[in-house]
Amino acid sequence: MPMGPYALAAARHMHEFGTTSEHLAQIAVSTRQWATLNPRARYRTPLTIDDVLASPMQASPLHLLDCCLVTDGAGAFVMTSAARARTLRQPPVYVLGAATCTDHMMITQMPDLTVTPGVRSGANAFAAAGIGPADVDVLMGYDSFTITALLHLEDLGFCAKGEGGPFAADGKLGPGGVLPMNTNGGGLSFTHPGMYGMFLITEAVQQLRGQSGDRQVADASIAVAHGSGMVLSCMSTAVLGTEATL
Amino acid sequence: MADAIRMMEPPIGPESGPFWEATREGRLLVQWCTACDRGIFYPRSFCPFCGADGSALTWREASGRGSVHAATVEHNPAATGTTFSGGEPYVVALVDLEEGVRMMTNVIGCPPERVHAGMAVTVTWEPLSDGRQLPQFTPESA
Numbered sequence: 001m002p003m004g005p006y007a008l009a010a011a012r013h014m015h016e017f018g019t020t021s022e023h024l025a026q027i028a029v030s031t032r033q034w035a036t037l038n039p040r041a042r043y044r045t046p047l048t049i050d051d052v053l054a055s056p057m058q059a060s061p062l063h064l065l066d067c068c069l070v071t072d073g074a075g076a077f078v079m080t081s082a083a084r085a086r087t088l089r090q091p092p093v094y095v096l097g098a099a100t101c102t103d104h105m106m107i108t109q110m111p112d113l114t115v116t117p118g119v120r121s122g123a124n125a126f127a128a129a130g131i132g133p134a135d136v137d138v139l140m141g142y143d144s145f146t147i148t149a150l151l152h153l154e155d156l157g158f159c160a161k162g163e164g165g166p167f168a169a170d171g172k173l174g175p176g177g178v179l180p181m182n183t184n185g186g187g188l189s190f191t192h193p194g195m196y197g198m199f200l201i202t203e204a205v206q207q208l209r210g211q212s213g214d215r216q217v218a219d220a221s222i223a224v225a226h227g228s229g230m231v232l233s234c235m236s237t238a239v240l241g242t243e244a245t246l
Numbered sequence: 247m248a249d250a251i252r253m254m255e256p257p258i259g260p261e262s263g264p265f266w267e268a269t270r271e272g273r274l275l276v277q278w279c280t281a282c283d284r285g286i287f288y289p290r291s292f293c294p295f296c297g298a299d300g301s302a303l304t305w306r307e308a309s310g311r312g313s314v315h316a317a318t319v320e321h322n323p324a325a326t327g328t329t330f331s332g333g334e335p336y337v338v339a340l341v342d343l344e345e346g347v348r349m350m351t352n353v354i355g356c357p358p359e360r361v362h363a364g365m366a367v368t369v370t371w372e373p374l375s376d377g378r379q380l381p382q383f384t385p386e387s388a
Contacts, residue, residue: 011316011317058320107340108349
């Protein structure tokens with residue numbers, strides 16, 4: 001569906017803040033680095049910024065490699081009480097806070113093309129959890145397009161509004177970076193069956209259980225799964241933690 | 247009007263009849279709420295800002311001038327499943343009219359890559375098969 005609306009948001013972000021195609025491409029590159037560590041990822045060949053910029057333009061400024069995959073796929077998780085979860089085979093993961101926020105239906109009605117309802121869902125989820133962005137060990141941010149992930153970084157408070165491009169540019173989102181993001185390879189390189197949100201949760205849970213294999217983030221105890229729907233219209237933020245974070 | 251884009255002609259909705267009728271005369275109408283004194287686009291059956299019912303809604307003729315808020319050049323519309331393929335590359339833009347409303351539209355009459363946020367544009371009309379005209383925009387300097 002909606003490549004054009006995301007392209008409009010990216011164009012406006014570039015106009016207001018000087019964000020570049022290289023900034024957006026770095027998100028695809030960092031995400032692909034994670035995918036090389038996930039044997040189930042669809043695309044596992046390392047990418048460069050030049051590869052992204054050389055891929056065919058779809059809806060400017062978004063190139064083909066700024067866009068998520070189109071795949072089949074499915075996932076599932078079991079939710080139960082904390083007491084019951086402690087008796088089950090897998091280490092429990094706890095919901096520390098969660099919130100959603102819905103705004104416009106169409107991109108023409110979005111109040112500010114550079115600000116998503118994640119500003120509110122994120123703040124409310126963090127408040128419920130009693131933590132802040134600096135406490136997050138690993139972030140799963142719905143990457144339908146590179147611009148989508150960039151907006152999450154700003155709106156969840158990992159960096160200031162307008163600074164998402166420079167924030168992502170030095171590789172801090174990739175393996176070994178200070179904010180590991182989309183460690184499964186994300187919608188950009190792992191899988192994207194249209195409703196990618198499930199994979200945000202399953203990867204966050206695997207990271208907190210220490211079950212993510214070669215892509216495991218050491219000592220991950222707090223994860224955020226942040227989903228995005230429609231045309232930057234609906235955002236859901238879940239803060240998840242291990243037993244030690246309770 | 248050059249730059250023909252193969253398209254599905256827009257249907258007339260329950261609220262947009264006066265808008266489309268005016269296009270036959272090359273007049274661009276914006277719905278206006280007399281209760282909260284704001285322009286509304288696209289046309290509604292009630293005010294989306296203050297909730298006033300349809301009796302508070304009137305129409306004003308717009309100047310046809312505005313500026314590009316954001317623009318994208320569509321190179322591969324087939325990939326998004328639209329029916330607009332055939333005319334690419336073409337510009338899809340959000341244009342802020344002087345009357346304070348934002349329209350999604352095409353900007354034509356200049357190379358697509360020249361269209362940018364902040365560009366001053368003015369309305370131009372693309373004839374449809376039934377006498378209505380589709381509002382599009384061109385750079386004001388063109």
